[in-house]
Amino acid sequence: MSGVSYTFSPGGWKESIYFFFYKKKCPCCHEKLRKEKKTISKGIIIDEVVENIKTELNAYEIEYLYICDQCNKTYTIVELTKIAF
Numbered sequence: 001m002s003g004v005s006y007t008f009s010p011g012g013w014k015e016s017i018y019f020f021f022y023k024k025k026c027p028c029c030h031e032k033l034r035k036e037k038k039t040i041s042k043g044i045i046i047d048e049v050v051e052n053i054k055t056e057l058n059a060y061e062i063e064y065l066y067i068c069d070q071c072n073k074t075y076t077i078v079e080l081t082k083i084a085f
């Protein structure tokens with residue numbers, strides 16, 4: 001079994017809106033950003049689904065990075081959201 005969680009920081013609704021509805025452009029040159037998926041392994045976690053029944057989950061987080069090939073810069077969704085709002 002594996003579990004996936006999308007990570008948004010506290011107050012992450014802005015990031016969610018940005019993530020789903022905004023066009024991702026470079027803050028410097030306004031070129032379209034290239035999206036890259038980064039998987040961060042969180043290792044094995046023990047999850048107690050029902051009382052006394054425990055399952056092992058191979059947990060990992062997915063983070064998206066936005067890359068501008070023009071400026072050779074990498075942005076996270078958190079950084080882009082701060083600039084956009």
Ligand SMILES: [Zn+2]
Nearest residue numbers: 026029068071
């Ligand atoms: Zn750029």
